[in-house]
Amino acid sequence: MPVITVDYKDLINLLGKHIDMSILLDRLPMIGVSIERVENEEISIEVFPNRPDMLSVEGVARALRNFLGIEEGLKIYPISPPKISLYVKDNIEKIRPYIGSAVIKNVKMTHETIKSLMDCQEKLHFSIGKDRKKMAIGVHDFDKVEPPFYYKAVEPKEIKFVPLGKEEEMNLIEILNKHEKGIAYRHLLEKYTEYPIILDKNGNVLSFPPIINGELTAVNQYTKNIFIEVTGIDKNAVLSALVIISSFLAERGGQIEQVEIIGKEKLITPDFSPKITEVETDYIKKLLKINNTEEIVKSLKRMGHNVELFNDKLKVYSPAWRIDILHPIDIVEDVAIGYGYEKFEEMLPISMTFGSSFSFQKLHETMIGLGFYEVITLSLSNPDKEFKKFEMEGNPVEIKNPISTEHSIVRQSLLPSLLEILNKNRHNELPQQIYEIGNIVYFDGGKAKQKIMIGGVKIDAKTGFTECKSIVEAILRNFGLQLNVKECKHKAFIEGRCAAIIVDKNEIGYFGELKPSVICNFELEYPVIAFEIDVNKLFSFSQQKQSNQQEQ
Amino acid sequence: MEALSPLEKKLLIELQKNDGKIKPEKIDMELVKVMNAAAWLQSKGLVKTSENIIKEYEITEEGEKFLKEGLPEKRILKDVEKIEIETLEKKFGKKDVSISIGWALRKGWCRIEKNEKNYLIITEKGKEEIKKKQPEEEALEKIAKKDFNIDEKIIKVLKRREAIKEKEKVERIIYLTDKGWEIVKKGIKIEEEISQLTPEIIRSGKWKKVKFRKYDIKAFAPSIYPGKLHPLTQLIEKIRRIFSEMGFKEIRGSYVESCFWNMDALFIPQDHPARDMQDTFYCKKPDKIDIDDELIEKIARVHENGGMTGSIGWRYKFNKEEAKKALLRTHTTVNTIRYLANNPVPPAKVFSIERVFRRENIDSTHLPEFHQIEGIVYEKDANFCMLKGILKEFYTRMGFKKIRFRPSYFPYTEPSLEIEVEWQGKWIELGGAGIFRPEVTIPFGIKEPVLAWGLGLERMAMILLGLNDIRMLYFSDLKWLRELPLLI
Secondary structure: OOEEEEEHHHHHHHHOOOOOHHHHHHHHHHHOEEEEEEEOOEEEEEEOOOOHHHOOHHHHHHHHHHHOOOOOOOOOOOEEEEEEEEEEOHHHOOOOOEEEEEEEEOOOOOHHHHHHHHHHHHHHHHHOOOOOOOEEEEEEEHHHOOOOEEEEEEOOOOOEEOEOOOOOOEEHHHHHHHOHHHHHHHHHHOOOOOEEEEEOOOOOEEEEOOOEEEHHHOOOOOOOOEEEEEEEOOHHHHHHHHHHHHHHHHHOOOEEEEEEEEOOOEEEEOOOOOEEEEEEHHHHHHHHOOOOHHHHHHHHHHOOOEEEEEOOEEEEEEOOOOOOOOOHHHHHHHHHHHHOHHHOOOOOOOOOOOOEOOOOHHHHHHHHHOOOEEOOOOOEEOHHHHHHHOOOOOOOOEEOOOOOOOOOEEOOOOHHHHHHHHHHOOOOOOOEEEEEEEEEEEEEOOEEEEEEEEEEEEEOOOOOHHHHHHHHHHHHHHOOOOOEEEEOOOOOEEEEEEEEEEEOOEEEEEEEEEOHHHHHHOOOOOOEEEEEEEHHHHHHHHHHHHHHHHHO | OOOOOHHHHHHHHHHHHOOOEEOHHHOOOOHHHHHHHHHHHHHOOOEEEEEEEEEEEEEOHHHHHHHHHOOHHHHHHOOOOEEEHHHHHHHHOHHHHHHHHHHHHHHOOEEEEEOOOEEEEEOHHHHHHOOOOOHHHHHHHHHHOOOOOOOHHHHHHHHHOOOEEEEEEEEEEEEEOHHHHHHHHOOOOOOOEEOOOOHHHHHHOHHHOOEEOOOOOOOOOOOOOOOEOOHHHHHHHHHHHHHHHOOOEEOOOOOEEEHHHHOHHHOOOOOOHHHOOOOOOEEEEOOEOOOOHHHHHHHHHHHHHOOOOOOOOOOOOOOHHHHHEEEEOOOOHHHHHHHHHHOOOOOEEEEEEEEEEOOOOOOOOOOOEEEEEEEEEEOOOOOHHHHHHHHHHHHHHOOOOOEEEEEOOEOOEEEEEEEEEEEOOEEEEEEEEEEEOHHHHHHHOOOOOEEEEEEEOHHHHHHHHOOOOHHHHOOOOHHHHHHOOOOO
16 A cells, blocks of 8 residues: 655644644544654655545645644635646547646745655556556646647657656657666557657647656746646546646645646546535434434534535535545545544444354364374465375366465365474474364366365374374264275375275275375475364264264 | 482482492492482582593403413414424414514513524523413403503503503592581481382282372473464464354355455455455466356446446446456455355344465565454444444453554445554554445345454464464474463
């Protein structure tokens, strides 16, 4: 999740009121952000992905002013109607069809403003833009170019300009192949033969979206008026990002002037008109147990909304930058946050239900009684451990994007993991007897199926098939079952020393003495016995037996 | 005075007899027992032991031959006046003869005359000496009897002749201390004291007559270790008990799931970062899982425009093929939504404690596989206060005294919250919770609010066990498990 760094003094300055650091650190989490850390005067804040409007110090300050009662209700920025136009050519439609744009006049480009602008641009690129795919933002010095502007697709070699941070002119192909941003983002254009470009009246290049701006319109501390363009393939993302970034600059004292976008349809951007959600008061009251409507209204104002009351409904006017409001339930949450999570009383459910659980307590008791230690191992494994070292074959669930070769499949048996634990405990005293109750996954008719197994191993200077048989017999006896065996051919066991466990003609597991080669593969030096039993079968046969007894 | 064992008493008496100083092997008792008794007496301050390294000798094969056959120079000179050396060599072998002549010459027993051939002539001294027992032979006889009181010169000769080997040995001596003398002077009585109670003593009634030796109850006893549940299981069992006592029913699900149930049904947009190849394990085999087309269609509409849920939806084009992709479940919320889809009639309180998978590199705080404690309350008019209440109840039952809640975000809950507990003066985040969004519940005919949570198990285990490395939980060191107390 994105983390932004906020300078305490800058934040106080934007709040317009002194608030102690300790109070800030206490209140910030209650609006719905996390404090990552605080170093000197720098506060690192983690912003949840639903609130990109807080991805900069300006946005945090705006939310805090409401939350701390410095300002009330919907923030309205003065907006001037469009004086300039941007023309969208049809040929861009199949490449990057959407564009929104704004002019911000009289911005004081302090060090803080520039830093915050660059930072939040990057954060927005990631969060809303999905790394510039859905939308990308360009910020320009408005006074270096002359409107109207043109957004269109061009032949890559048709246009040459000096990209940001460079000194010589490059054509679009050269930028994609040589410029670091070109190399990083060229995959976004690889499907196309023509590329998007934004030009001014005189053919000067402002931007080659979503790759790089021109050096010509680079913003610095002398910039007074800013031109913002946001392009993308998702109209929503484009227009939301434009509103958010424009509002940040307005927080810094800039005056927003809209731009007329002229393409197939006419559009005036940015659109700051509030979003209206109608919510039934009862819906909020029932979910939150707040009975006082006035309290609800106050809470919403503390979250930056304006509210109109009529009959049993609230008409909520939310700021345009609140892109997270999809449903009245999102208004409910803002009531809860505005009210304060800490203030809700705690209640308990009322319904009557019966509890039950899948405890394997009886099986655990049996194993502990036999002196075994329970271990827990990962179910992610690899063919080397499961098949090569264990000398078995298998058909496991395979992971498409494993993070390491060590964890590329899901195990089909617990025994290799247990042998690995023995390997890790070579330095510890013998005998060692360990078990695990866990899931394994296998294929049945092309479908991945899961079952719960108990696996156990024992290593000692003197142990063998007979001891293993005693152990398995003891387990079955505790569950009221009698052990029957059948010869079993399992490649990890010495031939003639492995048996299938049969209960009522059903095979429920196997046990025996491991092959020396398998023992050596796990770098062990003593005899090892092992068993694995299907826990659900063990339990169901045991229950069956008991209920049969009841009937007799 | 602390109790003395019969062996200790016997050793003290022996010491008294020998003026308070004795070599342990001189006592008519098993050496191990003597040394044991000495160690106990030493710990009580009654005796001291000293250790010296002394030299001992062992007769070699060559030495044994000397003992049996006499010195070789004696043998070759026997019944000889003057003899050709060649003749001797034929009889005794060249090597033996040359060594023997060497020694005989040195001792002045013979001389050599060189004409055309070399002759050996025995001297008068030689004639006398070969009849007597030589000092080397005497010394060897003494060594054979473990008597090492022998002239250094002879030892040197024997070593040179490779008849003996030198060995170092630790010689122990046990001394009575002043405190020990005090005790023995008071007189030590050896009564028949019983140490080990035997069936024979019980059956015969002998126990009525004998005295049972008092044991030193502070003495060391060997460690034994019972079999044990893994601490994580102990914790899981405790949580199971708490939830089932509160009326919750446990449910289970599968590791391999579809994107549909794991993500789409929970209103997680298809471009959500958690769905990246970076964060989620997708399966190569099986790569797809069949989902009912009608169901996909219904959920697609919710994502695209909210469907019948009253939401505006995520407003993007839903990819139905994406929904069928197989993955390893990233949360157990998939168990919950599947349960609710099959049981849409309230009330329901269910929970699960199962493994989930995330594409994380292994380090001290991350594993690609860990447990989630999942649960829901689904009932008429369920509300936010109940969510706080039930979570507080759970963590209180787990033993945490201070619990707090703050706003959070999950795509499938609204309002959402994060739970923190205070542990050793710090607030530690243990899980997330919220009320399922209408976009999640309405498509499945779920009509009442669902309070849901997904809590971390390993993190709680780590703080309760005082671990700072999560790997300890999954790479069980048996020594650690043996020593670890049970979770009470």
